[in-house]
Amino acid sequence: MSTTSHNSNNKGAVKLSYSLIVKGTGFTSYNREKVAILEEALFFIDDRGVIAEVIESSDSSYQDMLAKYEQSENYQALSETEYLLPGMVDLHIHAPQWAQSGTALDIPLADWLNTYTFPLEAKYSDLEYANRVYSDLVSQLLSVGTTTALYFATVHQEASYRLAEICATKGQRGLVGKVVMDDPQQNPEYYRDASTAAALAETETFIQRVQDLHKRTRQGVYPVVTPRFIPSCTDDALAGLGELAAKYDVHIQSHCSESDWEHGYVKERFGKNDAFALDDFGLLADKAVMAHCNHLTKEDAQLFADTGTAIAHCPISNAYFANGVIPLQEYATDYQVEIGLGTDISGGFSKSIFDNIKQAVISSRILEDGVDTRLASHERGVPKSRITLNEAFYHATAGGGQALSLPIGKLVKGYAWDALVLKTDVPEARLPIFDQKEELTDIFQKLIYMSQGANIRKVWVQGQLVHTKGETNGNHN
Numbered sequence: 001m002s003t004t005s006h007n008s009n010n011k012g013a014v015k016l017s018y019s020l021i022v023k024g025t026g027f028t029s030y031n032r033e034k035v036a037i038l039e040e041a042l043f044f045i046d047d048r049g050v051i052a053e054v055i056e057s058s059d060s061s062y063q064d065m066l067a068k069y070e071q072s073e074n075y076q077a078l079s080e081t082e083y084l085l086p087g088m089v090d091l092h093i094h095a096p097q098w099a100q101s102g103t104a105l106d107i108p109l110a111d112w113l114n115t116y117t118f119p120l121e122a123k124y125s126d127l128e129y130a131n132r133v134y135s136d137l138v139s140q141l142l143s144v145g146t147t148t149a150l151y152f153a154t155v156h157q158e159a160s161y162r163l164a165e166i167c168a169t170k171g172q173r174g175l176v177g178k179v180v181m182d183d184p185q186q187n188p189e190y191y192r193d194a195s196t197a198a199a200l201a202e203t204e205t206f207i208q209r210v211q212d213l214h215k216r217t218r219q220g221v222y223p224v225v226t227p228r229f230i231p232s233c234t235d236d237a238l239a240g241l242g243e244l245a246a247k248y249d250v251h252i253q254s255h256c257s258e259s260d261w262e263h264g265y266v267k268e269r270f271g272k273n274d275a276f277a278l279d280d281f282g283l284l285a286d287k288a289v290m291a292h293c294n295h296l297t298k299e300d301a302q303l304f305a306d307t308g309t310a311i312a313h314c315p316i317s318n319a320y321f322a323n324g325v326i327p328l329q330e331y332a333t334d335y336q337v338e339i340g341l342g343t344d345i346s347g348g349f350s351k352s353i354f355d356n357i358k359q360a361v362i363s364s365r366i367l368e369d370g371v372d373t374r375l376a377s378h379e380r381g382v383p384k385s386r387i388t389l390n391e392a393f394y395h396a397t398a399g400g401g402q403a404l405s406l407p408i409g410k411l412v413k414g415y416a417w418d419a420l421v422l423k424t425d426v427p428e429a430r431l432p433i434f435d436q437k438e439e440l441t442d443i444f445q446k447l448i449y450m451s452q453g454a455n456i457r458k459v460w461v462q463g464q465l466v467h468t469k470g471e472t473n474g475n476h477n
């Protein structure tokens with residue numbers, strides 16, 4: 001998108017320094033509790049795809065700015081039934097598992113990995129197969145509003161790099177990890193790194209290649225140091241990966257205290273919990289994101305807060321594999337741990353972060369109320385566990401950005417223009433809005449709880465339009 005310096009239409013020449021100007025009502029988190037409503041605001045996007053200015057309708061300069069820019073060719077006004085949201089951040093997703101999404105969620109984690117998941121992931125030695133699945137996945141994620149994704153790929157360097165290239169080409173902000181699983185005692189022969197040395201060497205080459213690709217990519221693609229989880233890795237690999245992360249100052253991702261079995265395995269091997277074991281290897285850090293974390297103790301949560309490590313909360317997947325419900329509200333408020341949301345495809349069946357927002361709220365309420373109706377109500381649950389819709393929305397957007405230490409997830413000056421247009425009256429997915437003057441707080445709740453893919457009409461990443469649907473651009477898809 002180029003910066004416009006003149007306007008060739010007959011409405012008069014206007015000197016612009018913005019690549020895009022959008023007028024519309026947007027919803028964005030400023031903090032965890034409050035969703036700000038920016039009614040009929042003006043959003044000015046610069047030529048790097050960054051929000052240069054947000055002018056609210058109450059601002060004294062509003063009318064002048066509107067008059068100055070509304071005739072320019074880069075100006076777009078949303079209709080009365082369209083609303084802006086920040087792009088969604090998927091903080092934990094296994095790209096290769098897209099091919100088995102919606103299946104095989106009938107057995108515990110360790111069995112699921114060995115029976116279904118490792119055989120599937122082994123297929124990504126075939127670059128053509130990887131290309132097909134990854135291309136489809138990235139397009140589908142953009143269509144449901146996921147503008148940034150933190151991906152696990154597979155052990156294969158070439159296929160992992162291909163995923164980064166596809167993100168770069170399709171315009172999604174992808175953070176991609178070549179998975180390390182080097183322990184011959186723990187991983188099947190048909191699907192593991194050839195050796196510890198090979199795992200570390202390939203990770204280092206992968207980091208360098210993706211960092212190079214990053215320089216040529218507007219929205220950024222990032223390499224991620226990715227030990228699958230402690231049970232898959234030797235001590236030497238974990239230590240080596242911690243050193244690589246520090247050497248290249250890159251993101252880190254893994255799984256942590258996700259199920260009874262996995263939490264118990266690490267305790268048995270190291271005599272301490274996952275969090276402290278990962279920290280010993282230099283794998284907890286400001287740019288580290290750990291998936292699940294359902295079984296953290298208070299000390300573990302404090303260590304996360306002290307190191308700046310974030311949790312990727314995957315509420316749909318957790319319903320299958322976690323053996324309990326994460327005390328999210330406690331981690332967020334008592335310990336101030338950074339938290340985002342993940343789909344965890346395919347432990348979670350849904351590609352949509354909107355679905356995971358809903359499930360995060362639902363799971364937290366189940367934790368608060370408890371589950372065994374034969375117990376008295378006051379004995380059943382964990383008080384003060386529920387999270388609100390606003391809090392879940394925060395984790396899906398601004399919280400994900402904070403977890404990744406990137407200026408994304410808010411419709412605020414200085415943040416990337418990663419934004420969605422949702423339309424409430426598309427015929428195939430009309431939201432139940434019947435009063436012309438319905439409260440905007442209610443419309444926000446309907447958008448989050450009830451919208452579907454069909455409602456998402458436009459998706460921008462870093463100021464670039466990466467997905468359109470329907471008549472908004474005359475492109476019917």
Ligand SMILES: O=c1[nH]c(=O)c2nc[nH]c2[nH]1
Binds near residue numbers: 094347
């Ligand atoms: O939900 C999960 N999906 C995975 O692929 C995985 N690997 C380790 N632990 C895991 N948990």
